[in-house]
Amino acid sequence: MSALDVVNPATAETIASVPNMSAEEVDEAVARAKKALPAWLDATPKERSELLYRLAQILEDNAEELAQIESRNVGKPLMVSRDEMPFSADNLRFFAGAARNLEGKSAGEYIKGYTSLIRREPIGIVAGICPWNYPLMMAVWKLGPGLAAGNVQILKPAEQTPLSLLRFVELARDVIPEGVLQVVTGDGVPAGQRLVEHPDIGLVSLTGDVATGKLIAANAAPTLKRVHLELGGKAPMVVFDDADPEAVAEGIKIAGYWNSGQDCTAGSRVLAGPKVYDALLEHLVPVVEAIKVGDPADGDDVEMGPLITREQQERVLGFLERANGASIVVGGATHGERGWFVQPTIVTNVGQEDEIVQKEVFGPVVTVQRFADDDEAIRWANDVPYGLAASVWTSDVARALNAVRKLQFGTVWVNDHLLPITSEMPHGGYKSSGYGKDMSAYSMEEYTQIKHAAFKLS
Ligand code: NAD
Numbered sequence: 001m002s003a004l005d006v007v008n009p010a011t012a013e014t015i016a017s018v019p020n021m022s023a024e025e026v027d028e029a030v031a032r033a034k035k036a037l038p039a040w041l042d043a044t045p046k047e048r049s050e051l052l053y054r055l056a057q058i059l060e061d062n063a064e065e066l067a068q069i070e071s072r073n074v075g076k077p078l079m080v081s082r083d084e085m086p087f088s089a090d091n092l093r094f095f096a097g098a099a100r101n102l103e104g105k106s107a108g109e110y111i112k113g114y115t116s117l118i119r120r121e122p123i124g125i126v127a128g129i130c131p132w133n134y135p136l137m138m139a140v141w142k143l144g145p146g147l148a149a150g151n152v153q154i155l156k157p158a159e160q161t162p163l164s165l166l167r168f169v170e171l172a173r174d175v176i177p178e179g180v181l182q183v184v185t186g187d188g189v190p191a192g193q194r195l196v197e198h199p200d201i202g203l204v205s206l207t208g209d210v211a212t213g214k215l216i217a218a219n220a221a222p223t224l225k226r227v228h229l230e231l232g233g234k235a236p237m238v239v240f241d242d243a244d245p246e247a248v249a250e251g252i253k254i255a256g257y258w259n260s261g262q263d264c265t266a267g268s269r270v271l272a273g274p275k276v277y278d279a280l281l282e283h284l285v286p287v288v289e290a291i292k293v294g295d296p297a298d299g300d301d302v303e304m305g306p307l308i309t310r311e312q313q314e315r316v317l318g319f320l321e322r323a324n325g326a327s328i329v330v331g332g333a334t335h336g337e338r339g340w341f342v343q344p345t346i347v348t349n350v351g352q353e354d355e356i357v358q359k360e361v362f363g364p365v366v367t368v369q370r371f372a373d374d375d376e377a378i379r380w381a382n383d384v385p386y387g388l389a390a391s392v393w394t395s396d397v398a399r400a401l402n403a404v405r406k407l408q409f410g411t412v413w414v415n416d417h418l419l420p421i422t423s424e425m426p427h428g429g430y431k432s433s434g435y436g437k438d439m440s441a442y443s444m445e446e447y448t449q450i451k452h453a454a455f456k457l458s
Pocket residue numbers: 129130131132133134138156157158159186187188189191192193194196206207208209210212213215216229230231232233263264360362388429433
């Protein structure tokens with residue numbers, strides 16, 4: 001069996017090694033899942049709910065250890081990884097409740113002489129393929145609805161960041177029925193690809209890059225597998241002239257630089273009104289310059305860590321090098337002697353067609369554009385291939401409502417960005433950001449299929 005080195009991106013040191021599984025090893029996991037499925041299909045909603053409550057408790061009881069692992073493996077500040085643990089536990093508790101609340105139409109006589117009823121049934125074996133930016137939380141967003149709906153599941157963490165999910169499942173070993181929830185580790189190809197192609201798997205849910213999503217949709221087609229895609233983003237923050245520039249600057253600090261900007265909903269494009277633009281930059285520049293960057297192991301006050309890999313660091317710096325004519329107002333370079341850091345960066349003088357405005361950078365880089373009027377603001381905000389999240393900053397309710405209506409994004413926040421997410425509300429994209437919803441009752445629907453049964457009355 002070959003192995004994958006796992007690296008701490010803040011130091012570039014190898015911290016662990018995990019199996020780099022072959023297609024045959026993935027097949028063995030699928031065979032175990034198949035064996036586990038009949039008994040799990042017989043579990044009542046209450047029993048499925050109880051498993052999820054136990055998992056939530058295990059996550060909560062071990063939150064500090066899991067946050068430390070996640071911090072070392074992703075290079076994220078402890079304030080970031082600690083913040084995810086109670087939320088992830090809450091996600092699991094939400095799905096524990098949802099397991100007992102699946103809804104459908106009432107049974108009734110829709111055809112004369114027949115009674116119809118609807119059954120909402122699990123799909124069977126489902127697979128979840130996870131990204132490296134929120135390794136445990138993204139896995140939770142898949143396993144919560146997957147198990148609650150009555151499926152058995154196989155998860156594949158990103159090759160860079162398997163440690164927190166592996167530890168969580170190890171901690172929960174005694175409560176998870178054999179074969180009901182498994183983790184396979186390895187590269188996208190072959191391990192991920194085998195999950196996508198395996199004929200016994202009924203659904204694959206990916207959180208990842210747009211290119212990976214397109215490939216997975218194509219590779220899932222021959223087996224007509226259901227596909228759930230949570231892909232990239234390029235979130236605009238539309239700042240109208242009546243917004244408070246100081247509050248917006250604080251909002252951008254979180255939206256643009258949380259987790260080093262490696263967030264699919266990161267506020268990476270600020271579109272500011274003609275009157276507020278200068279005041280906003282005046283507030284924003286010192287806020288971004290003051291962000292404490294460093295190895296998360298150096299202390300709880302570190303606010304921003306490195307990027308995940310050297311390739312990602314080079315990719316982000318490449319966007320800055322190619323941004324001809326743009327002005328780098330803050331940052332723009334690496335940070336420190338080791339690890340894969342990029343300084344928090346603000347870029348101005350960019351055009352709507354520029355690569356740095358159109359493509360997901362996935363790093364601590366925020367562009368700021370000045371729009372002429374509300375119509376241009378909405379046009380520019382929508383004028384990217386992505387449609388995951390957006391925010392609007394204004395004190396005018398009508399303006400906010402109008403923007404919410406016109407913005408082509410799966411989430412629109414008003415006077416905040418990034419933080420207002422909750423287990424009850426769906427998260428998912430429009431356009432190239434994919435399809436399918438995470439969290440909320442809507443994600444339970446993704447993991448179920450509908451059966452109509454009709455009974456002749458005489
Ligand atoms: P990635 O697409 O490179 O990898 C994601 C996962 O897909 C990994 O587990 C990888 O091993 C696997 N994979 C790669 N190729 C595969 C293949 N051919 N078949 C099957 N599996 C394969 O993405 P990443 O670099 O880990 O994550 C960053 C991306 O994820 C960004 O674009 C970001 O916007 C996106 N993201 C989206 C959301 C969301 O909710 N929409 C959330 C977090 C991250």
